[in-house]
Amino acid sequence: MxxxxxxxxxxxxxxxxxxxxxxxxxxxxxxxxxxxxxxxxxxxxxxxxxxxxxxxxxxxxxxxxxxxxxxxxxxxxxxxxxxxxxxxxxxxxxxxxxxxxxxxxxxxxxxxxxxxxxxxxxxxxxxxxxxxxxxxxxxxxxxxxxxxxxxxxxxxxxxxxxxxMPEGEIDRVLRHAIGGGARRFAALLPRGEHGDVAESTFRSRVGLAGREAVAIERYGDQAQLEAAIAAIAEVAGGEKPKVDALFVLEAGTLPKLAEAGVKQGEVQILGSGQWNEAEVWAMPEAAGAWYAAPTxxxxxxxxxxxxxxxxxxxxxxxxxxxxxxxxxxxxxxxxxxxxxxxxxxxxxxxxxxxxxxxxxRKTGLVDRGLAVMEIRDGAAAVRDPAPSAFGS
The missing domain is CATH 3.40.50.2300 (Response regulator)
Structure with missing residues (x-):
């Protein structure tokens, strides 16, 4: 049974x-x-x-x-x-x-x-x-x-x-990166409501932890995306990037980031709960990235x-x-x-x-115990387990 x-x-x-x-x-x-x-x-x-x-x-x-x-x-x-x-x-x-x-x-x-x-x-x-x-x-x-x-x-x-809630998923993966020693962060986010929520959460968590948000680039149309990726590449690309971790809301931007010289391994790429899909896991550029999701x-x-x-x-x-x-x-x-x-x-x-x-919470929002997942070999594996209970 x-x-x-x-x-x-x-x-x-x-x-x-x-x-x-x-x-x-x-x-x-x-x-x-x-x-x-x-x-x-x-x-x-x-x-x-x-x-x-x-x-x-x-x-x-x-x-x-x-x-x-x-x-x-x-x-x-x-x-x-x-x-x-x-x-x-x-x-x-x-x-x-x-x-x-x-x-x-x-x-x-x-x-x-x-x-x-x-x-x-x-x-x-x-x-x-x-x-x-x-x-x-x-x-x-x-x-x-x-x-x-x-x-x-x-x-x-x-x-x-x-x-x-996207806020909880983003906060969880950022906290994991901060706990692992990341101090300088960048973010690539779309314009619109989802991007606004992501930016607010990103700024809040990085700031509360006493870390530095080096760059936050937003995009709408294709021209704006290309400009944003170029700006991100200035701080997150090359062999000696100026940031330790890059948060990317939309996995579809990863190929263009890679073309611009931003690669997992040189900088730790962090994703959102939207990445909890087989189509994302299959992307070569996503290998090694982290995101938060349920076990x-x-x-x-x-x-x-x-x-x-x-x-x-x-x-x-x-x-x-x-x-x-x-x-x-x-x-x-x-x-x-x-x-x-x-x-x-x-x-x-x-x-x-x-x-x-x-x-x-009494405010109506929900807290969830999430795991941090790592994309490996076309699949997602638990990197940091979800808590089994809430702390005091």
């Missing part, structure tokens, strides 16, 4: 009433009967069928009818929720999937429909645009949200982000279960749907609706899921 991860651990209580409870994620091997959501054509009616029959209702707000990638993401997250419920013994929750349409207005209507069904917690939605429609409605009803958005600006008390063993086991149930491989982000449902089922099983109280959701010890330990 294959288990995806160790127990999901949680510590509850403040005044001498602490206890540790365990729920094994995927404790059962049986997959039960369910919708064949792995096939190409699945109707909205099928996607919005309730999952489970427990007494505590939990909404799952996703953009099932949106176009393109968001609709595919919605289906994958719904699949992961279904998988989690099928492998939890006697879940005390019922999941109500509701379509948001991928818009603020649609998400607001979905939240109102969910509250009309007396849900006690909201899982989702997927994007910041949708969260902005759901959050005011849920706040009035005092119903917490565990969202899959990666936009930290929508996090707040009562709106918790379970996603993989891969949990996802590999999850992938086998998902493939067997839905006849399709899961996208990497699908694990957050599984962990979200496993978490709320565990909390509901222990304390009913009280399990969704802020002090329990934000307990400092956190929880352990498929992708390792995580915890919610």
């Amino acid at each position: 294959e288990r995806l991860a160790g127990p999901l651990m949680l510590r509850l209580g403040r005044a001498g009433r602490n206890f540790v409870a365990c729920l094994c994620l995927l404790a059962l091997a049986a997959c039960g009967d369910g919708l064949d959501l792995g096939r190409e054509a699945v109707s909205k009616a099928e996607l919005t069928q309730p999952i489970g029959a427990g007494p505590i209702k939990v909404a799952l707000l996703l953009p099932f009818s949106a176009s393109g990638g968001n609709a595919r993401a919605a289906r994958a997250l719904r699949n992961a929720a279904d998988l989690a419920m099928s492998e939890i013994s006697d879940p005390q929750i019922q999941i109500l999937p509701i379509d948001t349409g991928g818009t603020t207005e649609g998400a607001r209507a979905a939240a109102q429909a969910a509250l009309g069904s007396n849900v006690r917690l909201v899982l989702g939605p997927l994007t910041a645009v949708e969260v902005r429609g759901v959050a005011p409605v849920a706040r009035v009803a005092n119903v917490p949200i565990i969202s899959f958005s990666t936009d930290s600006t929508v996090a707040t008390s009562g709106v918790y982000l379970l996603s993989f 891969p063993t949990g996802f590999e086991a999850f992938g086998r279960k998902y493939q067997a149930r839905f006849n399709a491989p899961p996208p990497r982000y699908a694990t957050v749907g599984y962990d979200a449902v496993s978490l709320v089922a565990a909390l509901a099983g222990l304390g009913g609706e009280r399990g969704f109280d802020e002090q329990i959701l934000t307990n400092a010890d956190g929880f352990a899921g498929i992708d390792g330990v995580f915890r919610f």
